[in-house]
Amino acid sequence: MKTTCEIMVQRVLPAIRAELARCMICEHGKNQQEVAEVLELSRAAVSQYVNDKRGAEVDFSEEAQQEIKRFAASLLEGMKSREQVAGMCNVCKFVQRSGWLNKNEPYAGYCVLCGDGEVH
Numbered sequence: 001m002k003t004t005c006e007i008m009v010q011r012v013l014p015a016i017r018a019e020l021a022r023c024m025i026c027e028h029g030k031n032q033q034e035v036a037e038v039l040e041l042s043r044a045a046v047s048q049y050v051n052d053k054r055g056a057e058v059d060f061s062e063e064a065q066q067e068i069k070r071f072a073a074s075l076l077e078g079m080k081s082r083e084q085v086a087g088m089c090n091v092c093k094f095v096q097r098s099g100w101l102n103k104n105e106p107y108a109g110y111c112v113l114c115g116d117g118e119v120h
Contacts, residue, residue, distance in 0.1 A: 002011075004101070004108045011058055012095055016068060016088070018055030021046050023072040030076070038075050058104075068093045076080065 017039060024030045024038065029118075032050070036043045048054040058069065071087050079087065095101070101108055 002105075002108070004096070004105075007101070007105050007108055008092055008096070012100070013088075013093065014049070014055030015042070015058035015060070016055070016091055016095070018049035018052070019065065019068045020072045020075070021049040021058065023069050024049045024076060025050060027069070028072070028076055058098070058100070061098045062099070064091075064095050067091055 017056060021032075021035050024035045025032070030038075032043050032046045035041075036046045039046070045054070068091055071091050074087060076083065
């Protein structure tokens with residue numbers, strides 16, 4: 001049995017990072033090095049995300065994609081570390097609540113560490 005957090009970390013968070021990287025490059029005109037600095041990743045990792053070598057197995061709903069795009073814009077505007085963590089947690093909760101978790105892992109419940117799953 002995998003916990004909800006294991007599922008989210010192994011499958012969803014890489015896909016969120018991939019979507020963030022693509023958004024920052026395609027919609028905000030950033031290069032891979034700039035994205036790597038914002039996301040605190042290596043440039044090679046960003047390359048793998050944008051070339052679907054990492055995080056390519058999750059299809060997000062349109063609403064989840066919009067939430068990720070809003071978070072990408074906030075990251076580019078500049079956020080404190082604590083705000084970045086809260087933002088990533090909110091995107092993760094949004095994906096859980098968007099139906100992805102129930103559709104792909106029907107026996108997993110919402111993350112107990114995230115509380116009631118309310119998105120802030």
